[in-house]
Amino acid sequence: MNILSKKEILCTLGPSSMNDWVIKRLESLGVSLFRVNLSHTKIDDLPKVIRKIQGYTSVPICLDTEGAQIRTGNLLDGKVMVKENNTIRISKILVDGDGNVFNLNPVDIIDKLEVGDLISIDFNSVLVHVIERDTEVITVRVITGGLLGQNKAVSVDRKISVPALTKKDYQAINIGKEMNIRHVALSFANFGKDVDEIRSVAGEGTFVISKIESYVGVNNIEEIANKSDALVLDRGDLSREVPIEQIPRFQKEIISRAKKFNKELKVYVATNLLESMITALTPTRAEVNDIFNTLIDGADGLVLAAETAIGTYPVQCATMVSKIIQQFMEYSSSSSSIMAFPLKDNSCLLAEPHGGILVNRINTNPDFNKIKAYKEFRVDISELLDAEQIAIGSFSPLEGFMTKNELESVVENCRLPNGLVWTLPIVLQVQKDKVGEFKIGDDLALSFDKDGEIYSTFHIDDIYSYDLSEIANKVFGCDDYKHPGVNLLMKKGEYFLGGKVELIKRLSSKNKYIEMTPKQTRIVFKNKGWNRVVGFHTRNVPHRAHETIQLLALERYHCDGLFIHPLTGYKKDGDYSDYIIRKSYELMINNLYSGKNVFFTLFQNYPRYAGPREAVFTALCRKNFGCSHFIVGRDHSGVYNYYEKDSAHKLFSSLGDIGIQPIFFNEIHYCSKCLRYTDKCIHNKQDILEISGSHGREMLKEKKALPAWFMREDISEFIICEINNGKEVFL
Known part of the structure; x- marks a missing residue:
């Protein structure tokens, strides 16, 4: 047995998961087989169910037969409460069941029941005793009352021979053959x-997957294993015949024995793997331990049943199993103790x-007496913003301001010296007349040039000069001083200090309550059960094109959640104020996105106006915050007309896999003929209405309400109202 062979996840599809989004998310998590439970699928519905699944995925489908089992028939209301000592009839003639009479399936099984039999329904939820019988009906007395449900498993206290396949099973398998279904599961293989x-x-x-769920099947496991392609140990049904405290031993022995008989055989384990997650977002510790030990026992895969068929969190269940498998694989392939390494959440399926x-360069216990002895270097808000984002991990893997070797590699190659993609300089500049004050090895206290408050410390590892025009032309595509990014670069000095930073105090902000660190957003995503998260970066208020691409990204890429992360902080004149961006998005979140899988925080940094390079940079930052996908607009992070509209798309494509998937969108327009938002339309130009953020900004400055197809009325009206009230809407 190769314990390191790939472990599989099999998922049962049902009401909770029989839709495009869930099926594709399960596929993306590596589910290898989708199970259709014939006990809960009407034969007339089966072709439609198969077509639906095949329309969503190429993952194989397995038809799981009813097999040699007895179940309750249909009930008028789906379930009924039966009381102790009441008598109930079980009829051979089909009826709409209630508290007085119901059927068993197969209906003629009552021919094999005798007076004195004890019948257990749904794992002892109800226990009845046969007290009378004739050719068409048996009468039972309720020994243990409770809720009697339809289509529930029934067992008798003695062995009763039941055909291996029902009439419905034969019909279903033939339908499956016609529809190219090549996997079947035999329930109650005896x-x-x-x-x-x-x-x-x-x-x-x-x-053929044979399911071991009876004691007879256990005793005949050798002949069943030799004739099967795989086994499923169904611990639930087996526990009706085997004391529950013996199930762990049976599991270990069944897996071991089956693989001895047939070395190529796969053995899967099912039932109650994540039972609590049918209604809860997280499992119990006992469930996690059970799954891990089941894999140690040698199981080749795990079968999710009710968890994904009727549970509230089907995707999260599959995600949890995937994470446990990942931990098992690491445990099995490593000789080192997990306690020998720093604790990190490497089981999380979020983008690393x-x-x-x-x-993490945050000094939680700074020695202020020591820091007071450092040489003070007064810097502006942009350097302090960068130092903070470096320290909290937003700019990982950077630990400080770039050395000459790092800067040169980024400017020339869009990569750090180790080959990792990085597109923007993160530098600490100094004027020529000041550079002589510093030497390599110095520790500096970085203070705000406005008030002298110290926020970070900095250790100088490198002092160097660099041609600013070369940086400007390669990073911004020009050395035009009218370009805001170029202007900021050119006025700060041609000398640079490189080295690591430590944050001793975070910058104050009116928006601090709605900011989060990458570590915190990862906790939020994990808590929500998200691992496929699409990030959205903006420095503007939301308009309809933004809404469209956000919702399309969620839908097309089957993401668990949308992370809206507007940029706040230092910006150029004419840009929207932080306040107005925050309030506009809060309106949007509360009204449009209420109840949807959307999370909103602010990103306190500043725009570089570097077009395609900044687009990649903003994606890498969101990767650090936990995003797997990132929306890239037509003119992402551009300014004025300095960049081609598709330049960001081209740069992403040239860099290859950067660990976060860009989702490209062209310009979104509104078609007055189609009455929809689109990037392509067959109608005439006069019917295509442009949604331009710059045009919308100019109209709002003139206090002109934007049309509803351009921006939601509540947002447009709010912005104009704030202008009228004298609030800072534009910088």
Whole structure:
């Protein structure tokens, strides 16, 4: 047995998961087989169910037969409460069941029942005793009352022979053959001849999974294993015949024995893996431990049943199993103790931080007496913003301002010296007349040039000069002083200090309550059960095109959640104020996105106006915050007309895989003929209405309400109202 062979996840589809989004998310998590439970699927519905699944995914479908089991028939209201000592009839004639009479399936099984039999329904939820019988009806007395449900498992206290396949099973397998279904599961496989029977119906080349869920099946496991392609140990049904405290031993022995008999055989384990997650977002510790030990026992895969069929959190269940499998694989392949390494959440399926480690350069216990002795270097808000984002991990893997080697590599190659993609300089500049005050090895206290408050410390590892025009032309595509990014670069000095920073105090902000660090957003995403998260970066208020691409990204890429992360902080004149961006998005979140999978925080930094390079940079930052996908607009992070509209798309494509998937959008327009938002339309130009953020900004400055197709009325009206009230709307 190769314990390191790939472990599989099999998922049952049902009301909770029978839709495009869930099926594709389960596929993205590596689910290898989708199970259709024939016990809960009407035969007339089966072709439609198969077509629906096949329309969503290429993952194989397995038809799980009703098999040699007894179940309750249909009930008028789906369930009924039965009281102790009441008598109930079980009829051979089909009826709409209630508290007085119901059927069993197969209906003629009552021919094999005798006076004195004890019948357990739904794992002892209800226990009845046969007290009378004739040819068409048996009468039972309720020994233990409770809720009697339809289509629930029934067991009798003695062995009763039931055919391996029901009439419905034969019909279903033939439908499956016609629709190219090549996987079938035999429920209650008791003998090798049962496997022969289903193979004869399903045809040559069918992958047969035999389910061990009775004591007879356990005793005949050798002949069943030798005739099957895989086994499923169904611990739930087996526990009706085996004391529950013995199930762990049976599990270990069944897996071990089956693989001895057939070395190529796969053995899966099912039932109650994550039962609590049917209604809860997180599992119990006992469930996690059970799954881990099941894998140690040698199981080749795990079967999610009710968890994904009727549970509230089907995707989160599959995610949790995937994470436990990942931990098991690491445990099995490593000789080192997990306690030998710094604790990190490497089981989380969120995108890993850029470079693999989320940087933390926060000094939680600074020695202020020592820091007071450092040489003070007064810097402006942009350097302090960068120092803070470096320290909290937003710019991982950077630990400080770039050395000459790092800057040169980024300017020339869009990569750090180690080959990792990085597109923007993160530098600490100094004027020529000041550079002589510093030497390599100095520790500096970085203070705000406005008030002298110290926020970070900095250790100088490098002092160097660099041609600013070369940086400007390669990073911004020009050295035009009218370009705001170029202007900021050119006025700060041609000398640079490189080295690591430590944050001793975070910058104050009116928006601090709605800011989060990458570590915190990752906690939020994990808490929500998200691992496929699409990030959205903006420095503007939301308009309809923004809404469109956000919702399309969620839908098309089957993401668990949308992370709206507007940029606040230092910006150029004419840009929207932080206050107005925050309030506009709060309106949007509360009204449009209420109840949807959307999370909103602010990103306190500043725009570089570097077009395509900044687009990649903003994606890498959101990767550090935990995003797997990132929305890239047509003119992402551009300014005026300095960049081609698709330049960001081209740069992303040239860099290859950067660990976060860009989602490209062209310009979104509104078609007055189609009455929809689109980037392509067959109608005439006069019917295509442009949504330009710059045009909208100019109209709002003139206090002109934007049309509803351009911006939501509540947002447009709010902005104009704030202008009229004298609030700072534009910088």
